[in-house]
Structure formats: C-alpha cells, structure tokens
Amino acid sequence: MSNIIFPQLLVIACGGALGAITRFWVSTSIYHWLGRGFPYGTLAVNIIGSFLMGFLAVYLVERLGPEFSPQWRAAILIGFLGSFTTFSTFSLETLHLLLDDDYLRAFLNILLSLVTCIGAAGVGFWFARQL
Template identity: 35%
Template sequence: MIKQVLVVAAGGAIGAVLRYLNAKAFTHFFGTPLPWATLIVNVVGCFLMGIAYTLLLDKYQVSDSMRLFVMMGVLGALTTWSTFSMEAVLMLNYGEYFKAGIYLFLTFFLCLSAFFVGMRLSA
C-alpha cells in the first residue's frame, strides 16, 4: 500500500508541475490562464488518458505501479475538475453566460472526444 501511495504521489507531482507550467506559459503568451489553460490541460489529459487506458490496461501487460503512476498520478494531477468547476461558476456569477456556455460545451465535447480519439489511435 505504501509503495502504491508513493508511486501515485510521484506521478502526481509531475502532473501538477506540468499543469502549473502550462498555466504560466499560457499567461505569458496569451495574458490570462482563465479558462483556456484549464481547457487545454483537460483536453490533452483526456486524450492521453484514452491512450493510456488502451495501452496500459488492454494492449500491454504493465505493472499496477506503472498504471497508477501514469493514470492516477501524472494524468490525474494534470487534469483538473475542481478548477474547471470554479472557472465555470465564476463566469456564471459575473454574468458571462455565453462565455460560460461555450466553455462548458467545449470542455465536455473536447474532453470526451479526446479520450475517444486517444483510445482509437492507440488500439
């Protein structure tokens, strides 16, 4: 159990740093991390989770530790449902209904599509 916790923690540290660097880069190049930086990490993370699901669970026999490291650790920390929820609620609170609607639609549609495409490409 302790080994698995450490494996998830190590992967989580990498995923969290990648998410932080994405937000910083997005702010540097585009001026604001909200909400598009979150959308990007969620879509990319879902795409990679689709690939990881197919490759690590179906196609290849990898260790439980590797699956935990990649899927729960790195990709779990890279993507963020809590930040997505906060950003959507803030847009609604500020009366930005159209922007919130587009953000909600794009997040759901692109993340589900990215996961599906990731699975198909790696099958």
C-alpha cells in the first residue's frame, strides 16, 4: 500500500470508529427516551447524519475548499458520517416490521426515513450556502 493511501485509510477508520460510537450513544439515548415500539433511534441518526452530510459536503468542499485537508474531509464524510448513519440498520428494522406483519409501521418508517433524510440533506446544503 502506498504511503499516501495508508494515512487516509487510517483517518477514515478512526472517523468510522467515532461515528459508530456516536451512533450507539445517540440511538440508545433516543430509545431510552421514546421506547422501542418504533425505530426512533435509527430514524434520528439518519436524519441528523443526512443533515450533517448535506451541510458538511458544502461547507468543507465549497466554503473551506483546498484549505481543508482531504484526509480530514475523508475522516468526517466517509468515516464518521458513513458509520454514524445506519441504512443497513434501517433496512433490517423495516424488514422485521414487515415480517411481523406491521405494515403500517414499516411503511411509516420507509416514508419518514426517505422524506426526512433527503429533506435534512437539502436543509444542510441550504444552511451551508447561507454562510
């Protein structure tokens, strides 16, 4: 592995570890607060993560540009946020709702996740461009 790629992989891995820990903390806190009757924790981290991805994609790339290190950008966008957001968990929780014949909650989870996460990414873009 080249000397350039290894440090970037290392910072992505570190960002990923921090994102996973943060996801666990946020989703566990949400479940503690709202219960486990609906995948609130996963929905919350996906909305938060989508907003941050939209905001930071603009802010780090367009606003800070080359002044901001590509390694840090990769650590944040690929590592941290890639690990913090939970599409695979969303898929599994939705599948469990479907297997339990809870079609209303499954549909609600799909609808809320898609609409709010895409909306949150758009709001993040908008906020970053207003700076």
